[in-house]
Amino acid sequence: MPATAPLHLAAEIGGPPRYDPGHYIGLARLAEHGALDFVTLGDSFARPGLDALAVLSRVAPATGRIGLVPTVTTTHTEPFHVSSAVATLDWVSRGRAGWNIDVSTTGAEARLFGRRPAAPADELWREAGESADVGARLWDSWEDDAEIRDVATGRFIDRDKLHHVDFEGASFSVRGPAIVPRPPQGHPVTVVDGTSGPARETAARHGDVVLVRATAPEQAAAARADLRRRAAAHGRDPDTLRVLVALTVDLGDAETAPEPGLESGPPLAAGGSYYRGGPVDLAELIARWHRGGAADGFHLTPITPGRDLERIVNGTVALLQHRSLFRTFYPGGTLREHLGLARPANRYALEGGRA
Amino acid sequence: MHLAAHFPGVNNTTVWADPRSRSQIDFSSFEHLARTAERGTFDFFFLAEGLRLRERNGRIHDLDVVGRPESLTVLAALAAVTDRLGLAATVSATFNEPYELARRLATLDHLSDGRAAWNVVTSSDSFTGENFRRGGYLDRAHRYTRAAEFVATARELWDAWTPDGAPRPFRHRGQHFAIEGEFTVPRSPQGHPVVIQAGDSPEGREFAASAADVVFTRHGTLEAGRTFYADVKARLAKYGREPDELKIMPGVTFVLGDSDAEAQERAAEIRRQQVSPQTALLALEQIWGRDLSSYDPDGPLPDIDPDPESSLVQGRVKHGDPSPSSRLRSSRGGPIAVAARWRALSEEKGLSIRQTVIETTGRQSFIGSPRTVAEQLTEFVAADAADGFILVPHLTPGGLDDFVDRVVPLLRERGVFRSEYTGPTLRSHLGLAEPVWKG
Ligand SMILES: Cc1cc2nc3c(=O)[nH]c(=O)nc-3n(C[C@H](O)[C@H](O)[C@H](O)COP(=O)(O)O)c2cc1C
Numbered sequence: 064m065p066a067t068a069p070l071h072l073a074a075e076i077g078g079p080p081r082y083d084p085g086h087y088i089g090l091a092r093l094a095e096h097g098a099l100d101f102v103t104l105g106d107s108f109a110r111p112g113l114d115a116l117a118v119l120s121r122v123a124p125a126t127g128r129i130g131l132v133p134t135v136t137t138t139h140t141e142p143f144h145v146s147s148a149v150a151t152l153d154w155v156s157r158g159r160a161g162w163n164i165d166v167s168t169t170g171a172e173a174r175l176f177g178r179r180p181a182a183p184a185d186e187l188w189r190e191a192g193e194s195a196d197v198g199a200r201l202w203d204s205w206e207d208d209a210e211i212r213d214v215a216t217g218r219f220i221d222r223d224k225l226h227h228v229d230f231e232g233a234s235f236s237v238r239g240p241a242i243v244p245r246p247p248q249g250h251p252v253t254v255v256d257g258t259s260g261p262a263r264e265t266a267a268r269h270g271d272v273v274l275v276r277a278t279a280p281e282q283a284a285a286a287r288a289d290l291r292r293r294a295a296a297h298g299r300d301p302d303t304l305r306v307l308v309a310l311t312v313d314l315g316d317a318e319t320a321p322e323p324g325l326e327s328g329p330p331l332a333a334g335g336s337y338y339r340g341g342p343v344d345l346a347e348l349i350a351r352w353h354r355g356g357a358a359d360g361f362h363l364t365p366i367t368p369g370r371d372l373e374r375i376v377n378g379t380v381a382l383l384q385h386r387s388l389f390r391t392f393y394p395g396g397t398l399r400e401h402l403g404l405a406r407p408a409n410r411y412a413l414e415g416g417r418a
Numbered sequence: 419m420h421l422a423a424h425f426p427g428v429n430n431t432t433v434w435a436d437p438r439s440r441s442q443i444d445f446s447s448f449e450h451l452a453r454t455a456e457r458g459t460f461d462f463f464f465l466a467e468g469l470r471l472r473e474r475n476g477r478i479h480d481l482d483v484v485g486r487p488e489s490l491t492v493l494a495a496l497a498a499v500t501d502r503l504g505l506a507a508t509v510s511a512t513f514n515e516p517y518e519l520a521r522r523l524a525t526l527d528h529l530s531d532g533r534a535a536w537n538v539v540t541s542s543d544s545f546t547g548e549n550f551r552r553g554g555y556l557d558r559a560h561r562y563t564r565a566a567e568f569v570a571t572a573r574e575l576w577d578a579w580t581p582d583g584a585p586r587p588f589r590h591r592g593q594h595f596a597i598e599g600e601f602t603v604p605r606s607p608q609g610h611p612v613v614i615q616a617g618d619s620p621e622g623r624e625f626a627a628s629a630a631d632v633v634f635t636r637h638g639t640l641e642a643g644r645t646f647y648a649d650v651k652a653r654l655a656k657y658g659r660e661p662d663e664l665k666i667m668p669g670v671t672f673v674l675g676d677s678d679a680e681a682q683e684r685a686a687e688i689r690r691q692q693v694s695p696q697t698a699l700l701a702l703e704q705i706w707g708r709d710l711s712s713y714d715p716d717g718p719l720p721d722i723d724p725d726p727e728s729s730l731v732q733g734r735v736k737h738g739d740p741s742p743s744s745r746l747r748s749s750r751g752g753p754i755a756v757a758a759r760w761r762a763l764s765e766e767k768g769l770s771i772r773q774t775v776i777e778t779t780g781r782q783s784f785i786g787s788p789r790t791v792a793e794q795l796t797e798f799v800a801a802d803a804a805d806g807f808i809l810v811p812h813l814t815p816g817g818l819d820d821f822v823d824r825v826v827p828l829l830r831e832r833g834v835f836r837s838e839y840t841g842p843t844l845r846s847h848l849g850l851a852e853p854v855w856k857g
Contacts, residue, residue: 082528082604084497108517111585111602114525120494121529124445140518143469143549144488151491155445175517177597205485214435217696220485222478225471238548240471240478244443244485 070353070389071305071360071402072097073132073272074375077105078368080112087118088125090372097376098390100401101130103163103254103362108136108172116148116162123156130398132161132254137194138187139167139176143237146198153246158397161252161272164191164265185261193232195253195269200228202250203409204240226411248399249406256309257290267293267304271404274309278336280357283308287358305402308358313339313366314374342378349379350388419799419834420665420806420848421826422462422506423455426814431671432483433691433812440815442483445495447815452496454815455503458822459836461847462504462535462612463496464634464808465489469513470546472733474700475709479733481696483814490522497530504844506535506614511565513550516595520572523611524603532607532843537614537634540565540622545732562621564594569613569629575601576610577856608843609852627653630664631850634808638668638782643803665805665848672784672791672809674820685785688812689776698772701779704731705753705760715772719764724753781810792828799834 076090087104094102106115115133123131131152135145145162153160166187167173173181209224228239250271257266257273266273267290275290277283283306291301338345349361365371383389399406425448426432433439441447452463467489472479489507496505505526509519519536527534540561544554571590578588578601585600615622615630618637626633627650637646651661673688675681693701695715703710706720707728713720764774784791798804811817829835845852 080602084529108521108602109599111600111604113528113603114522117490117494117522117525117529120491121497123495124449124498139515141513141550144514147488148491151487154443154487155492155495157445171599175597175599176515177595178515210485212434217694218480219434219483220478220480222480225478235551236548236553237550238470242468242471242485243487 068359069403070349070383071100071272071307072349072380072383072389073101073103073130073307073360073362074099074372075103075105075362075364076368076372077103077112077115078365080110082113084118084121088122090368091119091122091126091129091131093372093376095126095129097380098384098393099129099376099380100360101132101159101161101252101398103132104134105163106134106136107165108139108167108175109169116152119160120152120155123152123159126156126159128159128393128396128401130159130161130252130401131156132163132252132398134163134165136165136167137191138182139172139178142194142197142235143201145194146201147241147243149198149251150202150241150243150246153248153251154243158247158399160246160248161254161398163254163256164195164269165256166191166262184259188261188265190232190234191255191262192265192269193230193235195255195265197228197230197232197235197237198253199250199269199407200230200410201237201239201241202245203407203411204228205245206409206412206415207245207249210244223415224412245409248397249409252398252402252404257286258309263290264293266290268297268299270304271399272305272307272402274307274362275358276309276336277357280352280355283352283357284355303404305359305404307360307362308352309336309362309364311337311364311366312345312371312375313337314342314345314371314378315339342374343382345375346379346382346386349383350386353388419795419829420667421458421460421835422464422504422667422806422808423451423458423460423818424464424466424669424808424810425451426483426811426817427466427486428468428482428484430482430692430697431810431812432814433688434483434814435691436813438816439813442814443485443487445492448487448492448496449499450815451811451818452500452503454818454822456500458818458826459839460503461806462506462533462844463493463500464506464537465492465508466537467508467510467539468733469510469541470549470733472731473545474703474731479700479731481694481700490526493534494526494529497526497533500533502533502839502842502847504533504535504612504847505530506537506612508537508539508616510541511538511568512540512555512561513546513552514568516568516571516575516590517597517599517601519568520575521601521603523572524576524601524606527606527608527611528603532845534606534608535612535614535632535844537616538565538569538630539616543732545729560594562617562625566625566629567592567594571595571597573610573853574856576605579604581605581855605855608845609855612844612848612850623650623653626650626664627659628657631845631848632665632667635666635668636781638670638804640798640801640803643668643782643798644801647802647804663850665850667806667808668782668804669808669810670782670784671780671812672821672825673812674786674788674791674824676787678786678790681786681790685783689780692812693772693776693779695772698775700731701775702771705756707731707753713771716770719757719761719771719774724757726753788824788828792825792832795825795829796832796834
């Protein structure tokens with residue numbers, strides 16, 4: 064990775080459950096103040112909390128630039144509904160939507176639906192890949208210029224620019240086309256946590272942004288290289304992949320902690336990497352890893368969202384900006400633009416063009 | 419009187435060819451109409467749902483407005499730009515699961531401080547089912563048993579939280595659902611989101627009487643409205659409910675003018691725009707079930723008979739139509755009977771195909787000066803033909819502007835409609851009590 068590649072930063076704004084939107088709006092605005100690429104909001108059917116996609120939709124009109132990435136499970140949900148909801152988040156935010164694809168592996172979650180038994184992670188991640196695939200097809204099922212409003216012929220749409228997706232997966236099929244027209248970004252941004260073995264293939268194949276957990280730069284670099292290699296094997300240009308190191312951060316209440324640095328394996332971030340220290344040292348770590356090519360950026364999960372996000376933005380990010388290592392304003396409007404990712408061409412329009 | 423705003427959506431009511439017509443997708447359109455409705459102190463803002471694009475002979479129907487965002491997500495965003503307006507989403511009970519949908523609705527109720535509503539629909543043709551995990555799914559007989567069990571289950575989930583703020587385990591065993599666990603969302607600000615029902619069969623009416631807070635109907639004429647109103651309200655006692663606990667709100671259109679004559683003229687022009695020559699032929703095909711594309715829309719009706727088992731046109735919600743076989747038997751309903759009625763009308767009045775469609779497919783419309791329309795609306799409510807109306811404008815998104823600016827003040831003057839919101843929640847707008855917490 065060239066040393067000049069832009070640094071990408073994102074933050075999780077979940078935490079102990081809150082039921083008032085003002086809380087989430089405050090955090091998203093704070094992150095936007097720091098010009099972060101996006102915020103994520105975790106979700107699960109198995110623990111208290113609101114539906115994350117709806118919360119970020121409520122946040123959308125109250126913010127202007129920040130990307131909005133809710134966790135969406137693909138296990139007990141309908142792929143058709145999910146793709147509509149994510150596309151709609153993109154419409155209401157004018158091109159700032161993503162979705163963090165997840166699976167529900169537990170029996171407790173399965174019993175909430177009573178539709179299918181719990182299944183092994185690798186099977187569910189294959190299905191998650193199919194969900195991502197059908198989502199992208201549905202987003203393409205309307206070409207961008209399908210709506211013509213041609214008074215002379217009475218045609219509202221050019222139906223040759225709407226397409227059945229005719230998707231046949233292992234556990235579901237979808238005929239299409241979408242109800243929602245192609246969203247502003249073409250495809251909202253797909254985020255996948257590619258740390259675990261079963262998720263990695265799905266991440267390499269379908270992710271625009273892949274999160275990895277690592278406790279040393281060499282480990283992150285290896286994960287990134289592996290993901291890029293796998294992406295290439297799927298016919299993708301590896302440069303269309305952004306690999307972010309996921310860090311749980313505890314910025315305490317001192318500028319620098321006595322022993323700053325990474326620790327692995329504390330109970331709060333099972334299997335992940337956990338940073339404890341001050342905002343300045345965190346900035347040092349981010350700069351060092353990024354400069355060394357270990358990652359395209361970082362996804363930070365504050366241990367106490369209110370306190371730590373404030374320290375990330377006004378401490379860590381401010382310092383990175385001061386050193387010209389991170390942007391001070393958003394040059395573009397959409398999440399894809401923040402990430403330096405092109406708006407995807409429409410597969411059906413391309414096919415039509417060749418025919 | 420209760421008033422709600424229907425966002426003009428996917429149908430030929432919306433006159434997209436009008437130069438004032440704007441995007442039906444862009445958030446600014448939703449924001450404009452919702453803010454207008456809130457300025458008019460309306461009870462709620464209403465979004466319909468369709469889960470598959472209409473087709474004719476395997477090809478997407480291309481004449482009407484198509485494409486809309488997903489309702490609950492749009493409404494969550496609208497909660498940011500409105501304060502009091504109720505937010506109602508139509509969501510199928512057939513192609514969703516209780517746990518997930520109850521959670522999304524409770525979330526909307528929290529995000530809007532108690533303004534969420536769910537219009538429970540059941541449309542379940544296998545054509546729509548092709549977009550879902552289940553595939554075809556559910557025959558007619560099971561649609562309302564599923565819907566009723568779905569709503570009952572959702573209510574169990576909405577109550578599955580203790581007053582001191584902890585999830586209380588639930589367990590539901592029924593014909594359609596066997597689920598258990600903990601609900602992730604505390605009881606919502608309204609207790610339960612408002613439940614609306616749209617569906618006209620005896621099963622649908624019974625379901626409404628047993629479980630709904632509001633009925634969305636098409637019975638908009640005075641006589642049909644009174645009959646429907648009396649029928650549905652009479653069903654309530656059986657469930658231990660008072661007539662006031664269910665509001666009946668027909669979906670109606672309106673056209674305003676400075677004078678009644680001007681409004682009539684405008685209404686005729688709007689009908690011509692809504693029923694273009696191509697739309698007229700398609701409307702005919704929906705009954706005949708045959709390819710009629712070679713007919714002249716300005717000529718007479720076809721003299722061939724309809725094909726009652728046809729699937730030429732798919733994805734159109736058939737409001738109140740029984741199954742094809744009982745449609746054939748029924749004197750009112752079947753395509754052959756409808757075709758005969760249309761033919762008789764066209765011969766009697768010398769109407770072309772297009773003119774016949776214009777005559778027969780309009781829904782109840784209040785047409786006139788603001789004063790006339792205000793009078794008519796008031797009369798309908800006074801005559802027990804409705805508790806209020808869901809207004810369906812023909813323009814997106816400015817179609818409600820004139821109504822709010824010119825009719826609402828007259829309704830307020832007459833004292834039949836509120837001048838300001840008196841409570842924070844949609845239940846309070848509708849005068850509905852918070853459901854008893856079965857904790
Ligand atoms: C006024 C009205 C509005 C309706 N709106 C919708 C809708 O937006 N989406 C939908 O799928 N079905 C809609 N329906 C269809 C009903 O849910 C139901 O499937 C249909 O009316 C057939 O049921 P029934 O025989 O009880 O009338 C609507 C029905 C009525 C009467």
